[in-house]
Amino acid sequence: MSATSQPHPVSSSASHGAWPIALAGLVALAVAMGIGRFAFTPLLPMMLNDGVVDLPTASWLASANYFGYMLGAILCTLQPWLWARFKGLPSVAYSSLVRAGLVATGVLTLAMGWHFPALWPFLRFAAGVTSAVVFVFTSGWCLSQLAKRGVPAMGGIIYMGPGAGILVSGLFATGMVAWHWTAATGWMIFGVLSFVLAAGVWHVLRGGDERLIPLAPRAAAQPGDAPQHHGNAEMTLLTLAYGLAGFGYIITATFLPVIARAALPGSAWLDMFWPIFGLGVMLGALLATRLPPGKDFRLLLAGCYFLQALGIAASLWSPSLAGFALGSLILGIPFTAITFFAMQEVRRLKPATAASFMGLLTATYGVGQILGPPLVAVLLKRTASAGAGFTLSLEIAAASLLVGAVMYLWMAKAYPVLRAAPAVAAAAK
Secondary structure, eight states, X not given: OOTTSOOOOOXXXXXXXXXHHHHHHHHHHIIIIIITTTTHHHHHHHHHHHTSOOHHHHHHHHHHHHHHHHHHHHHHHHHHHHHHHSTTSOOEEHHHHHHHHHHHHHHHHHHTTSSOGXXXXXXXXXXXXXXXXXXXXXXXXXXXXXXXXXXXXXHHHHTTHHHHHHHHHHHHHHHHHHTTOOHHHHHHHHHHHHHHHHHHHTTTSOOOSOEEOSOOOOOOOXXXXXXXXXXXXXXXXXXXXXXXXXXXXXXXXXXXXXXXXXXXXXOTTGGGHHHHHHHHHHHHHHHXXXXXXXOOHHHHHHHHHHHHHHHHHHHHHOOSHHHHHHHHHHHHTTHHHHHHHXXXXXXXXXXXXXXXXXXXHHHHHHHHHHHHHHHHHHHHHHSSSHHHHHHHHHHHHHHHHHHHHHHHHHHHHHSOOOBOOHHHHHHHO
């Protein structure tokens, strides 16, 4: 079933069997994304307080992680070519790659707790590669398994994972700050937590036909869908617009606790804005699963971009407790909903090579993320104060999101989704 076709009635047994898969995907993304990538954000103020990094160094550590994320996504994009080029390579299941990535995430997170600053850029880079691999192949495996069970909308549940990881890591970090623990202890705790969570879903992450193999033959047309005539052009625009989302959110997502500390020194609520962001991420992913079928994902993506721009604007207009709390929530709600809608759009446009094009989008997203922290570092040096540098950075980020939203609206008008006539669709069932 394609992302745009109407689902058949789903039996309760099929839905019940899909829940372990959806929850396993949620946990896998919570570990790889919420901890492996984003635990750096709530731990950054602790690292600054410990004196082990300064803001420019932190910006480059963040960029090392995002560069690794981009490279990992590129490898995922090229995997069909690699397997076709090197015919002796063994076939590897997506689920096996997810398992290996979860183990690597735990090891790399633990290693950040050792005081070897020279190694930290390499560790954050490797964590980025790992998180991209886990993200792409968790998405590919889970969405395929859920579609086979007739419940593709449950795919939104797996994208609650990053929000769950952000929420948990943020709450843990809040407690650590209150107890005056060091950042090194925080890294160690998050590493152990990664192993515990991975062990809980290990038995589910197995099986399935999704494997690293050469390019498959073109997928057969799905009942209810007419041929799409602008797939390549749409995919190019989708990829570019998705990259703007990576740039648009990353400055806030990386520096939110630091920005809040500069604006509200001494506030008891400083460490709660990041968990609020995670709560918004979970809420948005859950809401994405409740949308009725048949919606144009590009219009939904445009709405998500506008909402994220509004979240950034809220903290700019009102750098207060209420402004940061509201901005964090609004920024988080569309965060993984954007990913869910974009990946479903990939499945519509490129059904035969969906995993590779998911990797392409993820790589472009990574490029956007890489550009964000260095921009902050440059503006911090060129502006009169840290506050002015952060403000200008956030304004640029919000503007990029608005550009992306306009691109999606234009795509929806220029390339309308073609549907088969109702009579034809009914005859195909």
